[in-house]
Amino acid sequence: MAADLTTTFTGIRFDNPFLLASAPPTESESNIMRAFEAGWGGVVTKTVGLHPVVNVKGPKTKFLRADAESYKLSMKRRPNTALHSSWNWELISDKTIDWWLPRIENIKKAYPNKVLIASIMAGSGNDKELHNWQELAKAVQERGADGIELNFSCPHMDRVDMGSNVGKDKVLCSVVTMAVKEVAKIPVWVKLTPATANIVEEAEASFRGGADAISSSNTFPSLPLIDLETLEFEMNVEGYVSSGGLGGPAILPLSLAKMSQLTRAFPDKAFSGIGGVATFEHALNYFLLGCGTVQVCTAAMLDSAIGPNVIKALNGGMAEFMERRGYANLEEFRGMRRDRIVPHSQIKRPDQLEYHGGYQDEAVEGYAKPEVPVTA
Numbered sequence: 111m112a113a114d115l116t117t118t119f120t121g122i123r124f125d126n127p128f129l130l131a132s133a134p135p136t137e138s139e140s141n142i143m144r145a146f147e148a149g150w151g152g153v154v155t156k157t158v159g160l161h162p163v164v165n166v167k168g169p170k171t172k173f174l175r176a177d178a179e180s181y182k183l184s185m186k187r188r189p190n191t192a193l194h195s196s197w198n199w200e201l202i203s204d205k206t207i208d209w210w211l212p213r214i215e216n217i218k219k220a221y222p223n224k225v226l227i228a229s230i231m232a233g234s235g236n237d238k239e240l241h242n243w244q245e246l247a248k249a250v251q252e253r254g255a256d257g258i259e260l261n262f263s264c265p266h267m268d269r270v271d272m273g274s275n276v277g278k279d280k281v282l283c284s285v286v287t288m289a290v291k292e293v294a295k296i297p298v299w300v301k302l303t304p305a306t307a308n309i310v311e312e313a314e315a316s317f318r319g320g321a322d323a324i325s326s327s328n329t330f331p332s333l334p335l336i337d338l339e340t341l342e343f344e345m346n347v348e349g350y351v352s353s354g355g356l357g358g359p360a361i362l363p364l365s366l367a368k369m370s371q372l373t374r375a376f377p378d379k380a381f382s383g384i385g386g387v388a389t390f391e392h393a394l395n396y397f398l399l400g401c402g403t404v405q406v407c408t409a410a411m412l413d414s415a416i417g418p419n420v421i422k423a424l425n426g427g428m429a430e431f432m433e434r435r436g437y438a439n440l441e442e443f444r445g446m447r448r449d450r451i452v453p454h455s456q457i458k459r460p461d462q463l464e465y466h467g468g469y470q471d472e473a474v475e476g477y478a479k480p481e482v483p484v485t486a
Contacts, residue, residue: 113438117439119382119402122225126149126428127151127440128150128404128406128421129151130154135407135415139217141416143220154227154228159207159231160206165200167348172334173193174358175191175192177191184335193408195360198329198355211249211250214228226255227259228251228259230258231272239271244290251294258297260287261301262283263328274331277301277302277312279312283302283312285319287315288320291320299323302326302328303328304330308371313372317379323380323381323402325382326365326372327361327385331355358408359386359408368385374449381402382405383404384407388408389424390426390431406421
């Protein structure tokens with residue numbers, strides 16, 4: 111029996127549960143159309159605001175690589191390395207809502223059966239800013255967007271009422287979500303930042319405001335490394351740098367930990383997993399924790415900008431997995447390993463006679479060799 115990769119998430123039918131995340135790969139009409147041609151189940155647009163945004167001078171994204179034979183990490187391209195992470199300080203789209211609206215309409219006319227989610231952002235400090243959120247939401251849904259993703263997660267916004275500064279404030283999460291839901295006729299997803307003490311609190315506030323799903327996580331706040339020879343940050347503008355976002359393989363375990371908190375706290379809610387996904391094996395972690403869709407960025411950027419080989423491998427891996435295991439659809443294994451994550455106190459300890467004060471009975475990687483007992 112052929113595997114059925116289709117899924118319904120927040121009432122929207124997807125050909126497959128793999129989406130391009132809101133990021134550089136989704137910054138233009140041509141990229142989004144190429145992504146749909148390549149086979150992605152959905153695309154989340156680069157975040158759209160009402161006003162023009164000017165990005166930093168020079169490169170906005172670079173990739174940190176690790177040497178195969180040493181601990182060296184550097185953004186410098188060199189042989190015999192593996193991708194460690196991406197680092198970016200790119201802001202939201204530098205195109206205004208007026209630029210985006212006809213393009214959203216064109217994309218949906220060209221691909222009516224593909225899913226297009228519009229990512230939006232405004233401020234949140236007063237009623238005018240809440241009205242801006244509503245204006246953005248109404249505009250994108252009128253042009254055919256299938257859903258809306260609220261960006262509460264951009265890690266490098268200077269304004270205290272935008273981006274991850276909203277995602278760290280449960281009151282703002284609730285208020286902004288509620289304002290958008292007042293005008294939205296399509297599903298509303300909330301994209302949260304991982305840079306918070308307890309992401310469950312912000313998720314609960316977003317659900318209280320009416321969110322149909324939570325997307326987690328955005329990139330982690332971070333700095334580029336300093337070059338040994340020049341003593342300059344590897345990514346800088348005229349010697350200066352600000353905090354940016356770390357993504358890619360390095361954040362996969364971190365993002366999974368955040369997602370597990372969410373899906374265990376709200377097992378009946380909808381979640382879209384983000385962070386470190388390049389292969390189906392990576393994506394499977396999110397599904398087994400309870401996610402209904404998974405979003406990809408870094409791996410796609412390094413594969414012709416929109417990931418034609420990545421989505422082919424994701425779909426192929428999922429089909430092979432489902433057919434081998436006898437699963438008819440995603441729902442048969444979604445959340446299967448969520449209940450295996452428990453408080454540390456519930457992890458079994460050894461019997462008293464088996465305990466040796468922290469020393470191992472045999473040599474274990476990362477530990478000193480066992481001490482030889484002293485005999486009389």
